[in-house]
Amino acid sequence: MSDVRPILDMNAFDGKSSAPGGHAQSDLLDRRLRNIGAASVLFYRDPIEMVSASGCWMTAADGTSYLDFYNNVPSVGHCHxxxxxxxxxxxxxxxxxxxxxxxxxxxxxxxxxxxxxxxxxxxxxxxxxxxxxxxxxxxxxxxxxxxxxxxxxxxxxxxxxxxxxxxxxxxxxxxxxxxxxxxxxxxxxxxxxxxxxxxxxxxxxxxxxxxxxxxxxxxxxxxxxxxxxxxxxxxxxxxxxxxxxxxxxxxxxxxxxxxxxxxxxxxxxxxxxxxxxxxxxxxxxxxxxxxxxxxxxxxxxxxxxxxxxxxxxxxxxxxxxxxxxxxxxxxxxxxxEDLQNNAAVCGAYLREGLQHLAEMDARITDIRGAGLFMGVDLSANGDPSEPGGQLVGDVINAMRRHRVLIGAAGKYGQTLKIRPPLCLTRSEVDFFIEALGKSLRTCG
The missing domain is CATH 3.40.640.10 (Type I PLP-dependent aspartate aminotransferase-like (Major domain))
Incomplete structure (x- = not known):
């Protein structure tokens, strides 16, 4: 059985990884850790410096744009x-x-x-x-x-x-x-x-x-x-x-x-x-x-x-x-903007895509949720009684490489937590499903 995982430890920077963004990012990370100390919580093994956002997308300092499937605070879209x-x-x-x-x-x-x-x-x-x-x-x-x-x-x-x-x-x-x-x-x-x-x-x-x-x-x-x-x-x-x-x-x-x-x-x-x-x-x-x-x-x-x-x-x-x-x-x-209806319609389309992936990959053991709030359970051996917190962590970081931001939930961190802005489009759902499929294939 996997270890119980506190929520702030899920997909958190642990200080053991080296920042890949060059001297500027390393310096910024050092300043963050000096300033906030043990209370600093950052996403990803290699944290991202974000500089702007619009709709369902966020842009990093290096120019990379990320589809945001995590941050439910800008619910009607970033910087609406x-x-x-x-x-x-x-x-x-x-x-x-x-x-x-x-x-x-x-x-x-x-x-x-x-x-x-x-x-x-x-x-x-x-x-x-x-x-x-x-x-x-x-x-x-x-x-x-x-x-x-x-x-x-x-x-x-x-x-x-x-x-x-x-x-x-x-x-x-x-x-x-x-x-x-x-x-x-x-x-x-x-x-x-x-x-x-x-x-x-x-x-x-x-x-x-x-x-x-x-x-x-x-x-x-x-x-x-x-x-x-x-x-x-x-x-x-x-x-x-x-x-x-x-x-x-x-x-x-x-x-x-x-x-x-x-x-x-x-x-x-x-x-x-x-x-x-x-x-x-x-x-x-x-x-x-x-x-x-x-x-x-x-x-x-x-x-x-x-x-x-x-x-x-x-x-x-x-x-x-x-x-x-x-x-x-x-x-x-x-x-x-009829966003409640969009949550229902795009949520149904998203569920269809997730179910299609589950038919091809037995490691997806359950899909739950309503509208644009979903949880997808993963297990390394396809057994729902053996939750895959490590697999979820690997998938989250792989999806980052495919330009999608997503989080984790569950007692053991076994659940991909999906919460995109309510202005999500079908083409953005397609982008997400493609990224998740690629990420699962690269995470053994």
Missing amino acids: PRVVGAMAEQAARLNINSRYLHQTVETYLDRLKATFPDHLENIVLTCSGSEANDLAIRIAQRATGARGIIVTESAYHGNTSAVTEISPSAIKRGGLPDHVVAVPPPSKQAYGDNVAAGFADAVYLAITTLQDRGYGVAALIVDSIFSSDGVFSNPKGFLRLAVAVMQRAGGLFIADEVQPGFARTGDAFWGFSRHDVAPDIVSMGKPMGNGFPMAGIAVRPELLAAFCEDVGYFNTFAASPVAAATGLAVLDVIRD
């Missing part, structure tokens, strides 16, 4: 002119904290709220998904009077103190604190053919464990496409039973939409909508500002009111006019 224009125009007019009234801020919040179920009447903006999940956990613990949290075993929910404690994939040494219980992700490998019942049973046992430990249960929090666990999206509706079990026990359901939200799954604007569930809190981030640091939560007003009786919340940079103008432009682009 409408988003950049809205950001710059508002920054040139006014940018201040949220303690002043501003038309654009309220227009944005109204538009964003319209994408959620009616019971989520309040929006609180933050600057990062970590802050959003931190706030969601604090609200849940205040509302329930309990401390216990249930997550999946390779989840990642952020990097504040509170959410690092509920992010198993971020912990390199030691285990989870006693008030956090991790359950296997909703996979057939863990639960057989009845994923919904198996996952709900696991959540029930975790609730019992937390109650026995004296913590009670505050919340079940899941990334609704289980990205870091390896991407588990189907069958639609499998989350309903687990959410019902949690809410009957008095806990809340927090839908972490930081990665699957904003139309990426194609068949829904939010990942939780695919499961017909009613979250108590929804966290969001990453694609929200297409690269501008935006995040937030949608929450039941009574939960927020109770929390604010004790502490309250204010964020200097969130809900600023520039953030609102940027976020509004993102929503406009998703609507005007």
